[in-house]
Amino acid sequence: MRHSRLTLLVFTTTFTLVPAVSAQDFGYFGEDGPPHWAELTPDFAVCGSGEEQSPVDFSRRALRGRTFNRVPASYGSTEGEIFDTGHTIEVETEGHNVLTLDGIEFELVQFHFHTPSEHTIRGRGADLEVHLVHRSAAGELAVVGVLIRRGKSSGALAPFFELLPDEPVGRQHLTDEFDPADFLPSNRANYRYRGSLTTPPCTEGVRWIVLADTVTITDEHMARFAERVHFNSRPVQRRLQ
Numbered sequence: 001m002r003h004s005r006l007t008l009l010v011f012t013t014t015f016t017l018v019p020a021v022s023a024q025d026f027g028y029f030g031e032d033g034p035p036h037w038a039e040l041t042p043d044f045a046v047c048g049s050g051e052e053q054s055p056v057d058f059s060r061r062a063l064r065g066r067t068f069n070r071v072p073a074s075y076g077s078t079e080g081e082i083f084d085t086g087h088t089i090e091v092e093t094e095g096h097n098v099l100t101l102d103g104i105e106f107e108l109v110q111f112h113f114h115t116p117s118e119h120t121i122r123g124r125g126a127d128l129e130v131h132l133v134h135r136s137a138a139g140e141l142a143v144v145g146v147l148i149r150r151g152k153s154s155g156a157l158a159p160f161f162e163l164l165p166d167e168p169v170g171r172q173h174l175t176d177e178f179d180p181a182d183f184l185p186s187n188r189a190n191y192r193y194r195g196s197l198t199t200p201p202c203t204e205g206v207r208w209i210v211l212a213d214t215v216t217i218t219d220e221h222m223a224r225f226a227e228r229v230h231f232n233s234r235p236v237q238r239r240l241q
């Protein structure tokens with residue numbers, strides 16, 4: 001780690017993360033792709049100058065020091081609205097879903113997907129990654145990332161992929177409630193680090209929890225998602241040693 005424990009403590013108590021809202025759009029290819037995000041607007045400058053940018057690759061050595069056995073979350077019955085942001089498929093959530101980290105309570109506000117996965121583990125990624133985004137009362141963010149590979153079943157994620165329309169439409173209220181805990185693999189071993197949003201404005205100070213194990217999605221659901229979202233994955237920004 002670059003920071004001493006003391007520095008991190010000070011950082012934690014004094015830094016309030018409020019992502020800037022910008023009308024500037026960004027992309028994943030060409031002139032507005034990830035290498036150029038910092039040039040698109042001064043609001044995105046930290047995408048280029050930041051020192052704790054996400055996503056990361058977890059090296060074998062990094063994994064030894066960062067592995068935890070449980071995800072400190074209390075999830076339950078949740079309602080949601082699904083919509084296409086233009087960059088991903090997102091579900092805004094309503095329910096009492098609390099993640100507690102560093103003594104701070106973070107409430108789940110939304111989850112969304114990236115293809116292929118953004119985080120890699122010992123250099124290996126997956127077909128998809130879901131990000132469960134939590135926000136504290138002070139506006140700080142904590143994100144739980146789960147890598148998703150192709151398999152026989154889409155498990156608890158199936159209903160969201162069944163709902164994907166062929167064309168972008170407005171928000172759809174999900175008729176069935178769901179439990180975000182069901183999105184996590186049964187083995188809850190996870191890695192933690194301090195990073196950033198993986199989309200502009202790339203704001204830092206985000207507490208990341210990335211599950212070591214994967215869940216699965218069917219070929220059919222993967223194809224359905226890929227039709228709507230072709231590629232929305234920021235390259236690995238650094239390798240955690």
Ligand SMILES: [Zn+2]
Pocket residue numbers: 112113114131198
């Ligand atoms: Zn994300």
